[in-house]
Amino acid sequence: MLDFSLSSEQLELQSLVRKFTAKEISPFMKEWDERHHFETSVVSKLAHLGLMGVCIPEKYGGAGMDYNALAIVCSELEYGDTAYRTAVSVHTGLNSMTLLQWGTEDQKQRYLVPMAKGEQLGAFGLTEPDAGSDAGAIRTRAVRDGDSYILNGSKLWISMADYADNILVFATVNPELKHKGMTAFIVERSFPGVSTRPIAGKLGIHGGDTGEVILENVRVPVENRVGEEGDGFKIAMSALDNGRFTVAAGAVGLTRACLDASVQYAHERKTFGQEIGRHQLVQQMIAKMEAGLQTSELLVYRAGWLKNQGVRNTRETSLAKWFAADVAWNSAVDAIQVHGAYGYSNEYPVERYMRNAKALVIYEGTREIHTIMQAEYALGYRE
Numbered sequence: 001m002l003d004f005s006l007s008s009e010q011l012e013l014q015s016l017v018r019k020f021t022a023k024e025i026s027p028f029m030k031e032w033d034e035r036h037h038f039e040t041s042v043v044s045k046l047a048h049l050g051l052m053g054v055c056i057p058e059k060y061g062g063a064g065m066d067y068n069a070l071a072i073v074c075s076e077l078e079y080g081d082t083a084y085r086t087a088v089s090v091h092t093g094l095n096s097m098t099l100l101q102w103g104t105e106d107q108k109q110r111y112l113v114p115m116a117k118g119e120q121l122g123a124f125g126l127t128e129p130d131a132g133s134d135a136g137a138i139r140t141r142a143v144r145d146g147d148s149y150i151l152n153g154s155k156l157w158i159s160m161a162d163y164a165d166n167i168l169v170f171a172t173v174n175p176e177l178k179h180k181g182m183t184a185f186i187v188e189r190s191f192p193g194v195s196t197r198p199i200a201g202k203l204g205i206h207g208g209d210t211g212e213v214i215l216e217n218v219r220v221p222v223e224n225r226v227g228e229e230g231d232g233f234k235i236a237m238s239a240l241d242n243g244r245f246t247v248a249a250g251a252v253g254l255t256r257a258c259l260d261a262s263v264q265y266a267h268e269r270k271t272f273g274q275e276i277g278r279h280q281l282v283q284q285m286i287a288k289m290e291a292g293l294q295t296s297e298l299l300v301y302r303a304g305w306l307k308n309q310g311v312r313n314t315r316e317t318s319l320a321k322w323f324a325a326d327v328a329w330n331s332a333v334d335a336i337q338v339h340g341a342y343g344y345s346n347e348y349p350v351e352r353y354m355r356n357a358k359a360l361v362i363y364e365g366t367r368e369i370h371t372i373m374q375a376e377y378a379l380g381y382r383e
């Protein structure tokens, strides 16, 4: 039986986060975006509401809800701004959920529990200056030394790098093994040799943090290795199955923001003696946003449903992320068009939506990576 309805618990959650975003994020976003300011009190308030570990089991300090509850949180937060959804994506989707799946009981107690409660923030360190789409080509080295590993290298484009208490870092124990040498480590910010610096000059997500992580002779105890040596690529890919899901869900919220802004403006603005919503070319843009919104949402909830069943969902999540991010980008570009010259200025939020939407089409697998993955699945080259 197909059931397209949200449960009463999910509807309550949606209403809670929608009100939260309307009160705590949206009214301030223009200023925060202009000042390149990430407001940490928003994260503390999210933690207070139990939203930093929404789908982590209660026994590990989370709210014990399902994957589609996480999608709801991400969608509603991104309606306010991409920055706060990104924080939840890396903290919950890429870091906490990965420890839940791959971590030891000791790692769960030391890191997952405080992260689920929102007492610590997590980030994800895969990408490097010379390894983005080609994730198996990372150069950060991990060399075993007694009961520790010594890590050296640099990670780039790391969301929340400057705020995270711990980073799930991927390094290679043997570059000759290519992706089979990749190994995952929990690296605390406080470990000697760890430093971070923010990246300036980004096109969008001005209200969020993106940084570089530098690892100089960082001694990481063996208890902080996640999985075995060589498991890192699979761990990173399984983390991305969750991270991409949160990006797709966020894209749904961004598209809804574009649609709502466009509908409101289309009623307010008059040309040729009537509101512009009466003009068919404006209607075409709004109809495309509506269709894209509905379709993206279905793809996200289907991927979430598969996750809830514990079924491998790389294919469906990749499709949801690819499709929903493209829809958000196209919707943002059209939302500016609907607003005309006003849309080109920051008097309206749609220019911010467009700058933010571009990140969705690039991070956690570019449009091109997902296009290739979908083609390979369809052609039977990938299972």
Ligand code: CAA
Pocket: 090, 124, 126, 127, 132, 133, 134, 135, 136, 157, 158, 159, 179, 233, 234, 235, 237, 238, 240, 241, 314, 363, 364, 365, 366, 369, 373
């Ligand atoms: N779960 C478990 N195992 C998986 C897996 C998954 N989801 N995906 C792949 N694997 C396993 C495969 O089974 C395979 O195992 P064997 O070696 O035992 O056969 C192994 O991993 C290699 O898999 P593939 O053959 O699929 O590897 P590939 O080289 O073809 O993959 C790729 C290439 C799909 C392009 C992959 O490199 C990729 O997804 N690249 C994009 C990376 C990316 O999204 N980066 C974003 C970084 S995060 C970010 O943006 C940070 C931020 O702060 C927001």
